[in-house]
Amino acid sequence: MKAGERGAPVMNGASTIIRASDLRKSYGDRVALEGVSIAVNRGEIVGLLGPNGAGKTTTLSILSGVLTPDAGSVSIDGHDLATAKAQARECLGLVPQSLALYPTLTAVENLMFFGRIQGLSSRQASEGSLKLLEEVGLSDRAHDAVEEFSGGMKRRLNIACGMLHSPTAIMLDEPTVGVDPQSRERIFTVIEAAAARGAAILYSTNYMEEAERLCDRIILIDHGSIVARGTTTELIALAGTETRLEVTTRRALAPGWCKGMAGVSELPWAVAEGFAAALSVASIDHVPALIRRAGEMGVEVIEFHVHRPNLQDAFIKLTGHALRDAPT
């Protein structure tokens, strides 16, 4: 299920489950969040995408009530987190970035505890635990101590613990860090299933691919502020990025070698070895003509690569740096 297939997000009204307005949080002189507003609707998966230290975890911590904002307000399923904390938290399921499990307890015991403490009856917790363990593929390890689990299994159980009480708002903070592809897919399946059941999901990640794969909408965050928000297409469009052609040649192309070609412009490019050039092309249809032009100039093209614009490009365009290496 791709973004947009679950219908257009509704930003207000009864279907908005997670709502944060103008959040601000600072630690001493360092501002962690500034003017962050977020709304996640029922059944919607919203990605919070940003590099490490961008403010994703702080945002999720405030939205889940773990941290108190310096300013701004949060409501979960219509309950103000400041004034109706208990009701808001009942609707909330947090999957922290770090594992939040008791290592010496079994998977079932962990689930039972978190289910019971969230107000489920023993029967509800028991039935829900078995069902969720089945969903995350851990039913055969239900009675094994968590400390015996692999990293991926712990991640899956970690998510299950946050979802056992069927929260209407689920917040996942980089839940796939360090997991194998198989576990990641299972995690995605569980999250999509929860969204399909009507939960509003806020998914924090710095993996562009995950956001593109899973999220209906994406919020780009950097240095504690929201840089942009929208669907993947909207963000790429918002950043104004175009398709880029990268070519490697046997000898250097003279500057302005593609001058006069419509829809094509040279980009600054530097490589340590060999000869290469980068071009911005309005359409992939320009590629054959460009290869021909190089040949006409006596330069043989050894290799070329067409790079379609993505969220990374949009992020770079909007922030000036990549998702994985944000300056602190």
Added chain:
Amino acid sequence: MRTLRAIWFTLGKEFRLIRRDRIGLFMLLVAPIAVIAAAGFSLARIYGGGTTERGEYTIAIVDEDHGLISHIIFNAIARDQSLNVIHVDNRADAEATVRERAEAVVAIVIPSGTTRAIANGGKARMILYTDPVKYLQTVRIELMISELCREINAGAMDKVRKGAAQQAQYVHDEFERARAAAEKAHAEATRLAAESVATRESIAAHIRERIAKELSDARDHAKAALDAEFNRIQVDLNKRTEVQRAKLDQLKDYLQRLKVAQGEFENWFAKLKEIAGNRASSIPAPPTIPSPPANLDLAELKIETPDAELKTARQNLEQALTVPSIEINAQDFPAPKIPDIEIPSMGKVNANLAIPGTLAFTEFDLNGKETGAAGGFNAFDLQVPGFAVTFLMIGMLMGVSLALIDERDWGTLERLRSVSAPLWTTLTGKLLARFIVGFVQMIVLFGAGWLLFGISLGHDPAALMLPAAAIAFAGAAFGLIVAGVGRTRDAVMPVGAIVIMTMAAIGGCWWPLDFEPAWMQRVALGLPTTWAMRAFNDLMIRNLSVMSALMPTAVNFGFGILYTAIGVAIARRRFA
């Protein structure tokens, strides 16, 4: 060279790591200093060190004597600035000050008649009510009282000794006078003895002279008598010998002639036979003439002395030799004159010199049982609750604090903070779990102490649960503070260890609280371990009722509430 460089760089790096390891430095320096200080200050007085404060020891006194001894004791106690005195009216009240109110370490009763008994040479005993738990203080006060008794006994004896010395001097003087008189008498007797010797010699000479004279006379008389008698006998014997000698000569002549006749007869008979020839054989044998005895010497024939004559001679001789009796008249010896010897008068000797009695004390413990000096108790009565509390504190402090840090490290605390149940429910659950574990731990340890070491559980063993519950609660709550102060597991371990050791040491878990100096005992009042140990000691050693445990229990629950409030405040700031 590369190896040395590697070692050098490693060394530098290690020192940088050590310098930045505040916990490690803390354990290296501050922790041992803290423990050394706690143990050193606590035990200083055992080794004779430490200082004694004014009024540090409180004693209760019941004066039933109201005499000189009481006066002396009060004066002596007043001079000792370390003592604070409570005057009580009766023995029951005195016991209560030690036992129930714990206001005094020792209560001293000076029984009625103490002064009189000592004055009359009897034995008087004070009564001491002591608290075995306050062993060192009790020993200190007992030593003071022993010294006081010794001083009183020594003072009384000194007084007697002075009187005896005066009497001895008087007697000595009298004896000197007697000796001088005796010496004078001795000299006089010596002189008399010398006179007596001369007198005796004079008497002896006189006697000898008289005896010699008498003997000489007797001898002369006897000689004359003998001569006369022997002459008479000689004359008579001569006469008789002449007669007998004549008769003997006739007999000799006869025998001579008989012998000649015998020869002639034999010759005659031989001629007869010869004449008879053949008829000789028909001649009959002549009669045999007897021969005189062979070797007969007629000259040697003796003539006997007549017996009657000799008898008469003997009688005359005895009469002649009879010595006349010698009479020595005693009046002839002059008797020596006995000199006048002055007999000294002994004067007036005080026959009423009385030896005073002695003052001692008898100690009774809080159960009314007479004990020896500073009567002790089963050491396990102190060690079992002491180390039970120590390990309870370890379990509580480490358990609660490490459990909270584990929750944070495992990430579960973050999840719990996002759930509908407030954080305090999590903390309460944790505290409650640890409290129950600690409470059960205490019960098990006391049970084991009872079974293995025979500890006393007091009159009401169930009462032990009160202070056990209170210290478990306080310990668990303190763990909350430690968890907030120690940011990591590595920080909690040393902080917890030091806190536990210090609390246990100062709080009287490892040794009786009275070992510690007064200022440290005041500090100890701020520790839950002190109150727990007080309650356990009251119930187990002092055998007090459950009422005695109420206040320590309440104090420790108060500590627990305070610690909880502080712990929650820190936890909110640290974990929220």
